[in-house]
Amino acid sequence: MVHDAVTGEDIVEEVSGIVEGVFGRLAPVVTAATDVLGRPGPVRATELDALRPHVLAALGGRVVGAGFIAAPDALADQRFGFEWWTCTAGGPPAQLFISLDPASDHFLDYTRQSWFTVPRDSGRRHITGPYVDYLCTDEYTLTFTVPVRRAGVFAGVVGADVFVQEVERALLPKLRHLDGRAALINAQGRVIAANTARQATGSLVRDPDIASWWNSGAPPVRDDTTVLLRCGDAPIALLVRKR
Amino acid sequence: MHRPSTSPSARSVLFAPLEQTGRAELVARRLVDAITLGVLADGEQLPSEAELAEQFGVSTVTVREALVALRQQGLVQTKRGRGGGSFVCGPREEDDESWRARLREVSLSELRDIGDHYVAVAGAAARLAAERSSTEDIARLQLAAEDLDGAAGTAATRAERQFHLEVAAASQSPRLTHQEIQLQSERGALLWLPLGHHDPVTACTEHRAIAAAIAQADGELARKLTEQHILDTIDRLGEVHLDLLGS
Numbered sequence: 001m002v003h004d005a006v007t008g009e010d011i012v013e014e015v016s017g018i019v020e021g022v023f024g025r026l027a028p029v030v031t032a033a034t035d036v037l038g039r040p041g042p043v044r045a046t047e048l049d050a051l052r053p054h055v056l057a058a059l060g061g062r063v064v065g066a067g068f069i070a071a072p073d074a075l076a077d078q079r080f081g082f083e084w085w086t087c088t089a090g091g092p093p094a095q096l097f098i099s100l101d102p103a104s105d106h107f108l109d110y111t112r113q114s115w116f117t118v119p120r121d122s123g124r125r126h127i128t129g130p131y132v133d134y135l136c137t138d139e140y141t142l143t144f145t146v147p148v149r150r151a152g153v154f155a156g157v158v159g160a161d162v163f164v165q166e167v168e169r170a171l172l173p174k175l176r177h178l179d180g181r182a183a184l185i186n187a188q189g190r191v192i193a194a195n196t197a198r199q200a201t202g203s204l205v206r207d208p209d210i211a212s213w214w215n216s217g218a219p220p221v222r223d224d225t226t227v228l229l230r231c232g233d234a235p236i237a238l239l240v241r242k243r
Numbered sequence: 244m245h246r247p248s249t250s251p252s253a254r255s256v257l258f259a260p261l262e263q264t265g266r267a268e269l270v271a272r273r274l275v276d277a278i279t280l281g282v283l284a285d286g287e288q289l290p291s292e293a294e295l296a297e298q299f300g301v302s303t304v305t306v307r308e309a310l311v312a313l314r315q316q317g318l319v320q321t322k323r324g325r326g327g328g329s330f331v332c333g334p335r336e337e338d339d340e341s342w343r344a345r346l347r348e349v350s351l352s353e354l355r356d357i358g359d360h361y362v363a364v365a366g367a368a369a370r371l372a373a374e375r376s377s378t379e380d381i382a383r384l385q386l387a388a389e390d391l392d393g394a395a396g397t398a399a400t401r402a403e404r405q406f407h408l409e410v411a412a413a414s415q416s417p418r419l420t421h422q423e424i425q426l427q428s429e430r431g432a433l434l435w436l437p438l439g440h441h442d443p444v445t446a447c448t449e450h451r452a453i454a455a456a457i458a459q460a461d462g463e464l465a466r467k468l469t470e471q472h473i474l475d476t477i478d479r480l481g482e483v484h485l486d487l488l489g490s
Binding site for chain 2: 103107108112114130131132134138139140188189190201202203204211
């Protein structure tokens with residue numbers, strides 16, 4: 001079977017397509033969340049119910065979980081709050097309940113998670129992971145989040161979960177036809193998918209120093225041994241080493 | 244609330260002579276365990292410094308040092324003057340009784356088995372976390388390690404569990420993370436009882452050391468420190484279990 005040669009740019013384009021597809025599914029949820037939070041007067045936790053149809057509509061495609069997560073004290077009647085739904089195998093979507101009581105034994109402080117802090121601090125959308133999402137999916141996950149503001153102040157994030165293995169399945173056909181050892185990595189150099197088993201999912205690429213490259217603005221690298229390309233504005237890059 | 248006084252045998256175990264290392268800390272831990280588990284009751288007056296020194300086989304200076312640590316944790320109050328002395332301030336949490344019941348029920352052989360399983364999971368997770376932690380992961384681990392600083396009671400238990408959960412997640416292994424969560428939900432309440440182990444000094448120092456080994460990408464050290472941290476906890480649970488059998 002003959003294939004057209006696959007280039008790094010082809011992969012970058014494919015990744016950007018996946019990324020925009022997920023953020024596209026979230027756009028109506030962002031609009032709805034902004035509307036709810038923008039209502040005059042105090043916003044109560046029960047008002048997040050208005051987001052439900054939009055969240056449920058965002059599920060599907062590669063999105064296995066989606067919803068809104070409030071910033072501390074964005075709601076009038078409770079410090080923490082969220083409206084989050086997940087797909088279930090063969091059943092209707094299920095609402096996620098986690099402990100929101102800081103005094104509870106099972107309380108997990110989500111305000112430390114990158115999917116929350118990066119959009120909060122940068123004001124921009126973000127993709128967290130690959131990481132073990134022990135709060136929700138319990139799986140190896142990428143979490144896409146978009147900041148939501150109320151009167152210009154950060155009020156929470158709208159987000160979607162995608163399993164890493166689904167991204168791998170989508171990208172592997174092209175990755176395998178790329179010449180060289182190729183890995184899709186995040187901004188810390190963590191492997192999302194690779195065309196070689198030697199580059200395990202979740203392992204860190206330490207050479208080259210991806211974090212430094214990223215902090216220097218992630219300029220494209222193309223030399224005799226290495227290709228390094230950023231995928232759109234996502235914190236994802238393609239690393240190819242010539243065989 | 245005033246708990247029934249414990250039997251002489253529990254007390255003789257409690258006041259058994261100590262080895263020569265870090266004695267103030269050991270005295271403090273023994274007393275914290277005894278207070279946390281109600282071997283020493285809320286409001287009870289502790290023996291004098293001289294008596295404690297004699298019972299533990301340490302100097303009065305060492306006892307004084309241990310009492311300072313207990314006062315800092317709010318587990319002991321010292322009143323001056325006539326009728327003065329050191330008095331036990333029992334833990335405020337209500338589920339105290341259920342810990343004691345649970346720890347009395349468990350057998351030493353089960354404790355050992357839990358320890359073996361936990362060491363296998365948490366030790367492997369720590370090694371992988373050292374290999375695979377990004378700057379972001381390390382920052383989160385260090386935050387989680389600091390949570391234990393000065394924490395007591397259920398806050399300490401929560402901080403202990405959260406730290407080990409973060410290490411498991413940093414291993415990038417969903418399976419190891421599941422195992423960690425499962426061990427915590429089955430046995431975590433037992434495993435990380437807020438015993439003397441949770442004096443801010445020891446447990447927090449151990450967590451910091453594990454986080455530092457992970458930050459240095461030293462997998463073997465991270466594993467070793469984690470295994471030791473868990474085995475010490477298991478050993479001390481065993482000791483407390485034996486204390487409780489006497490009560």
